[in-house]
Amino acid sequence: MKKITAICGVLFLWAAGWAQSYVPEKNNKAIMVPNVAPVKAYAFNLSNVRLLNSPFKKAMQLDSAYLMLLKPDRLLYRFYKNAGLPVKDSIYGGWESEGLSGHTMGHYLSAISMMYVATGNNEFKKRSDYIVNELERCEQARKTGYIGAIPNEDSIFDKVAKGEIKSGGFxxxxxxxxxxxxxxxxxxxxxxxxxxxxKRALQLVTRMADWTYNTVNHLPDSLRLKMLNCEYGGMNDVLANIYAITGNKKYLNLSYKFYDEFVMGQLAKQKDPLPGKHSNTNVPKAIGSARQYELTGNKSDSTIAAFFWHTMVNHHSYVIGGNSNYEYCGKPDSLSERLSDATCETCNTYNMLKLTRHLFAYKPSAEYMDYYERALYNHILASQNPENGMMTYFVPLRMGTQKQFSDSFHTFTCCVGSGIENHSKWQLVRKFVYPFCTKMERSWFDYFTANKFPGQRYDTFLNTNGN
Ligand SMILES: [Zn+2]
Incomplete structure (x- = not known):
């Protein structure tokens, strides 16, 4: 038993040396601001997890191959263009060549950075470094702190900064x-x-946060709220994370500029705002509130995150753990009336798993993990084509229908972006289970896993670390 304890000690020491989690171990030097809300369950760092043969390992291998197939220069196409720099290759199809271009590059950078840690393959690190260097070139050419690939972005954000705001759903x-x-x-x-x-990546994202401050911080509430009528992703989440990393409270305050009344204000009052709303516009807001709660202890943020989760999971989610029909939530508790070819957008569940992980970290209950398991196996694993690693936008639940998978280069959508991240971050359930175990049970678990998987103890069952 002493030998086992020693092995654990080494692993935990190793874990503390890596900067890899948004709900970090104590003494993680990459996160300046410790959590105010007490964290009771941590995930292992990805570097401590190596997969054994399993559907998860297969999913990760297929995803790795696809990530290698994609060319960073093609994902960077409009970043170069918008910075006035020469392009190096052609643009990809689908939404990448339309108004949402650049979002895939963000997901790709997340996916290859996590895949580097999860696999140890240095090619992912090289690609991540290359992209950050190229984005730095773009940033230096633009000189505003902003980096982007959105058509007409300078005009869009200049108008926002001047308070000229026309805004609708998208x-x-x-x-x-x-x-x-x-x-x-x-x-x-x-x-x-x-x-x-x-560290260059941190400098770049901090400058983008400063640019965000210069663009929105001075807006009066009436205009700020008008702007927030348009989907704004997880801006509150990433700004709260930048506060946690830098310790600069300016970014925490800025994260609350992305707080809307019509969804978040309703959730704070424990009223369901979801019927008729675009589902995936709203899940990231709850993730941001969960992160803000962890960093501030603000009860209202906790209420928003937890009430959103319970409302979505218990009243708007299908049997596979997914939600939305044609991307929208409907009347609660009447899902059998909405079975179609377009149920369960996959991004929504990618985001719901992130939210679940946050909630479980400070309130480790079986309810959260039951949902996590259901959605992970029945939606996330099922969203990948097991032959070629391509992704589904929807998992259709209408009888007699079939999944439509993406094409490698021509049909980029939001669910391809979140899809390439899904299989890059498998984590371990063991440490999550620990708070419920007696000392004796933990010892037996260690003994069993050490003997069954000598030198490779960490079979894996969970993902969702990361942003
Ligand atoms: Zn999507």
Missing amino acids: DLNGGWSPWYTVHKVMAGLCDAYLYTNN
Whole structure:
């Protein structure tokens, strides 16, 4: 038993040396601001997890191959263009060549940074470094702190800064959900810092946060709230994370500029705002509130995150753990009336698993993990084509229908972006289970796993670390 304790000690020491989690171990030097809300369950760092043969390992291998197939220069196409720099290759198809271009690059940077840690393959680190260097060239050419690939982005955000705001569900001054794409780029840079220790990435994302401050901080509430009528992704989440990393409270205060009354205000009052609303516009807001609660202890943020989760899971989710029909939530508790070819957008569950992980970290209950398991196996694993690693936008639940998978280069959508992240971050359930175990049970678990998997103890069952 002493030998086992020693092995655990080494592993925990190793874990503490890596900067890899948004709910970090104590003494993680990459996170300046400790959590105020007490964290009771931590995930293992990805570097401590190596998969044994399993559907998860297969999913990760297929995803790795696809990530290698994609070319960073093609994902960077409009970043170069918008910075006035020469392009190096052609642009990809689908939403990458439309109004949402750049969001895939953000997801890609997150995915390869996590895949580097999860697999130890240095090619992912090289690619992550290359992209950060190229984004730095773009940033230096633009000189505003901003980096982006959205068509007409300068005009869109200049108008916002001047208080000229026209905004609807997916439109902000003629742009397609521009804050959504800004969030993905910033999250990718945060992940490049946290998972590959790239300090340039941190500098770049901090400058983007400063640019965000200059663009929105002075807006009066009436205009700010008008702007937030347009989908804004997880801007509150990434800004709270930048506060946690830098210790600069300016970014925490800024994260609350992305607080809307019509969804978050309702959730704070424990009223269900979801019927008729676009589902995936709203899940990231709850993730941001969960992160804000962890960093501030603000009870209202906790209420928003937990009430959202219970409302979505218990009243708007299908049997596989997914939600939405044609991307929208409907009347609660009447899902049998909405079975179609377009149920369960996969991004929504990618985000619901992130939210679940946050909630479980400070309230480790079986209810959260039961949902996690259900959605992970029945939606996330099922969203990948087991032959070629391509992804589904929807998992259709209408009888007699079939899944439609993405094409490698021509049909980029949001669910391809979140899809390439899904299989790059498998984590371990063991440490999550620990709070419920007696000392004797833990010892037996250690003994069993050490003997069954000598030198490779960490079979894996969970993902969802990361941003
Ligand atoms: Zn999607």
